[in-house]
Amino acid sequence: MNENKFRKDLERIVGKDDSSFSGIELANLIRNKYGRSYDVTLIKKEFMGRNLLAMNVMWKYREQRSFPLTEDEYLLRLDDVANNLKCWGAVSHVRNTLEKSRERPRIGKATKM
Numbered sequence: 001m002n003e004n005k006f007r008k009d010l011e012r013i014v015g016k017d018d019s020s021f022s023g024i025e026l027a028n029l030i031r032n033k034y035g036r037s038y039d040v041t042l043i044k045k046e047f048m049g050r051n052l053l054a055m056n057v058m059w060k061y062r063e064q065r066s067f068p069l070t071e072d073e074y075l076l077r078l079d080d081v082a083n084n085l086k087c088w089g090a091v092s093h094v095r096n097t098l099e100k101s102r103e104r105p106r107i108g109k110a111t112k113m
Contacts, residue, residue: 023078037062
């Protein structure tokens with residue numbers, strides 16, 4: 001019991017262990033937040049000599065008939081995004097932003113993180 005309390009306290013302070021973060025976990029975060037399997041894109045731009053990184057939750061979602069990816073392709077895409085987020089050390093930021101965001105993706109407007 002003390003071990004579980006210690007782990008929860010540690011995660012509250014430094015964030016969860018992100019080494020096992022995967023596309024399936026990212027898909028679950030998005031689905032739990034919005035109720036749909038929205039597509040995501042990563043954007044990397046240079047601004048005034050600094051690299052800026054953003055993840056956009058797009059307005060297209062997998063449950064639409066017109067969505068261009070199969071479920072397997074969608075999960076492979078999210079695996080790639082999850083790996084990039086791990087490399088950039090941004091998993092905790094994405095988790096926290098998804099949890100706190102009140103914005104929802106809608107046609108023509110992505111939700112930025």
